[in-house]
Amino acid sequence: MAEFFHMGGYGLYVWGSFGVTALCMIAEPLLLRGRSASIRKRIARIARLDQEAQS
Amino acid sequence: MFKPLFWVIRRDLTIAMRRRSDVFTTLIFFVIVVSLFPLGIGPEPNTLRQIAPGIVWVGALLASMLALEQIFSADHRDGTLEQMLLTPQPVSVLVVGKVLAHWLVSGVPLVVMAPILGLQYDLSVDVQLILVASLLLGTPALSLIGAIGAALTLGLRSGGVLLALLVLPLYIPVLIFGAGAVEATASGLGGQAHLSMLAAILVGSMVLAPLATAAALRVAED
């Protein structure tokens, strides 16, 4: 196991690459989720305001 | 078509002459940037001669880009640009006029000044000649390409820096062939090939840039 992570001496570089790639590709959807949540909240608010205005 | 073109050039040259300081300031910016390097880097003549073409070219590129920021913004702010879009003249013709006037005011002085700066870096005469030739072909291309960026960033608050961000990557071929021509000559390889590439870039941008700029101006005034 340790040997696997050691990568024949290239551990830092291999995991540095794969790690950052993984980080980016996980972070991007998460950031996107935040962005889409905030716009949904805003739309919900607009709808609520509409209803209040009508009643 | 030639009459409006001529009048636009005349108009912009008149304005530039009324504020003669403009011509000098672009020039002096160029001089300062190029002279700054020996200060930042240290005075070894060999290193300096080696990096001279690159530095002169980067200096010319930055000076031309900075001057470019103004090409449409004043007209945009006082409403003359929107009037130009409403005339029966093709917008790209007016753009050509403005870019040409701009190059006469800001590009030509750079070309003239470059050999004098070359002396600071101890360049030989034939290298100097190629330097001038490369700038003569390169700076109009820079103005044409830069005009697209200037039109795209019109009226945006972060104009200057954003312009740089958009335009500098597009300038890179001009820089490479321009500085390359000088370096090739300095190392005895001959800069012909580079100069032909520069000429090709110039022709290409003369055809495409006015159209793109005109489209961008229409968008900016929306």
Next chain:
Amino acid sequence: MFKPLFWVIRRDLTIAMRRRSDVFTTLIFFVIVVSLFPLGIGPEPNTLRQIAPGIVWVGALLASMLALEQIFSADHRDGTLEQMLLTPQPVSVLVVGKVLAHWLVSGVPLVVMAPILGLQYDLSVDVQLILVASLLLGTPALSLIGAIGAALTLGLRSGGVLLALLVLPLYIPVLIFGAGAVEATASGLGGQAHLSMLAAILVGSMVLAPLATAAALRVAED
């Protein structure tokens, strides 16, 4: 006195945050300019390592100068500057607020970015450290000095270039000591002396620049 100061900073930071792209564009301009030089000069690592401190410093200086152009001009154009001159607050305090906000937005990112660019030029760790230290002392001084020039050229059409002309000569000492500190460290001489000079320049400009800027602003609005 601290309340208006605080509010001015807060105001300018709010505006900067509304247009977050501004922060990035200054930064990216810095990155691009620094990356441009190798394209002009050629890719040999040894030459590049030698000229790296000069290039990074010139890049920081140009980026900071370009960003500075905006510091008062927007306020001048929309009339908020003339309102500031008419408040019961001392103008120099408001100037300090604006410069500080400006440095936070445009200077700090440069300092943070510099080490990454240093990698492109293959600089070692302790050289990198001195580079950061010198920028940390130098960029606020650049902002303070540049504010004088920005105020002086307010309302002139070719603001950008003219500003460069006025301010660059004042920048030169900062550049010499900044790049000098890095070079001295790289060649094993130690950059302490240079850094102390930078600190002295910073203190001096902190005292004098706001007063000069305030006076220049009053003239500009006449």
Next chain:
Amino acid sequence: MSSRLINWFKFSSPASFYPLARKISVVSTVIAVVLIVIGLYMSFFVAPTDYKQGEGYRIIFVHVPASWMSMFIYVVMAGWAALGLVFNTRLSAMMAQALAPTGAMFAFISLWTGSFWGKPMWGTWWVWDARITSELILLFLYLGYMALRAAIDDPRRGDRASGILLLVGVVNVPIIYYSVKWWNTLHQGSTIKMNNQTTMDETMLITMLIMTLGFWAYAIAVAMARVRTVILERERSSTWVRGLTAAEI
């Protein structure tokens, strides 16, 4: 003929594309996860150790797919921009907008992993190699596009301005690439050339292809999810968005 056309225009309206985008996104996510998991397994456990570069070469399995994707996405964006400018369809510009961050991210990953490869191989994090330099410039082009978009408040103006920029950029990309290449070969600067492994092991190639397809699916999934957000942001006041139920959003 006409049924085709109608279909086309139907889905070029954001309102009708919105639910479709969700379906595409879900499907692509599944494909991406499957392919990337297989690809990772093969990268670490199937592909043999390189006789020259040892285990370090395994970086190639993210480095090369990311490089390819970054270039490919830029071209796709330019295609959408051209469509948008010619036919004045809002959706095209939104597609370009949705792709940009992903493309920039792949360009960044390519440079990052390249650096982490170069350090052990060449002893330095960075060389001014032609390919690397032009990838850096590509990253700048992405950032320029995104900065321009962010700087313009009016979305329709932003669409058209950034569309023009993309088209100008895509004309320039090949010019930039060849000029950088020429610049680099004329200086005999970098001592080590990058493609020093001419013959590639079969399994390595397959692994790389699988990873590339996985990244491709990932890009589609993320872009579709993002285009949904962009649509909502821009059409938030329209009647069809207000008509959506909570579940549909």
Next chain:
Amino acid sequence: MSTGTAAPALQIDTLSCARGDRVLFRDLSFAIAGGELLHLKGRNGSGKTTLLRALAGLLLPESGEIRWQGENIRALREEYARHLLYLGHLNGIKGDLTAVENLRIAAVLDGFELDETRAWAVLDEIGLRGHEDLPTKHLSQGQKRRVALARLLANRASIWILDEPFTALDVAAVQLLQDVIHRHVADGGMAIVTTHQEVAMIGAHTRTIELGRRHV
């Protein structure tokens, strides 16, 4: 033109414009023919400027069409511009050029020639005698506006689109401008004008359209 003397030259068909989130007006339709003066009214922010810019072809409307003699102005472009004179909130004059120079370059770009003497005469008429050859940046607010308006006297366009032309003008200049507009209309031209100064627009051929009656 083809269908008779009173054919509406400029036709606005179910036009809608939006800025930011808000739709300013929806499905606006009207037409205007030669000899008509259209007074566009509305509270602050009701969309007058937006409508005028759309009519000038500067702004792409959300939906709907604007037709000049039956053809969409987007298709006509320069052909339409030949008949048009637009004056917005900005004056559209260069501060570094004199009034005469400004007027002459505007004329050339509009496609006709204006000689020096005629330019001086026009500026005299609009009340700028003694200021003709000063860079216009040295003029007062109202004088700058007058330079911009001088184009009305020296132009042969048939459609005038004027956005708040009376701002910054003194009483004499307001009177003069009113006369100029009415004369243009009487000669068979069209004018579309916004102004908040009610009194200024009363005249024989005036029609009024009011935008955005709901709460601003």
Next chain:
Amino acid sequence: MSTGTAAPALQIDTLSCARGDRVLFRDLSFAIAGGELLHLKGRNGSGKTTLLRALAGLLLPESGEIRWQGENIRALREEYARHLLYLGHLNGIKGDLTAVENLRIAAVLDGFELDETRAWAVLDEIGLRGHEDLPTKHLSQGQKRRVALARLLANRASIWILDEPFTALDVAAVQLLQDVIHRHVADGGMAIVTTHQEVAMIGAHTRTIELGRRHV
């Protein structure tokens, strides 16, 4: 203050101003006390803006003195600014900040605090309801002017210097602004106002000064 209730607070003494080559007015002297409204009239280019900027301390006059409670305003500087509210041709608001933010930062710089609720109330009063938290660059010409004028409602300065405050305002807003000015004067404040819209300034305490009667 020291010499009695009706002492002229602001005194203008043989003031001359020149722009470029021309002297705009020479040896102008007048005074204005609390409760007075001064309507400054004059043709375009007669020097109204120049005079107002001099009164605000933005422009150095050619000769003569401006005194606030007996002291030259050049010497008083910030002390004088405390009593002053100047609105020029420019609105002096930031396009990137909302109306509320603009109002609050202006208040702090003017030396007092304006809380969020009060700011909203003021903007409501001036007719900007529903536009309070939009960046002001998205407002129309007249709405921007209203944001600038909102400062009049939230300020405690005693001297108001207003250069063409009515431009771009619709009829309702003109009426409102007139009321605000008259109320300010009735409460013992001073106002110096230029406008070309004659009708707007008639009131009990109005004095008129006309600049530059010779041909412009």
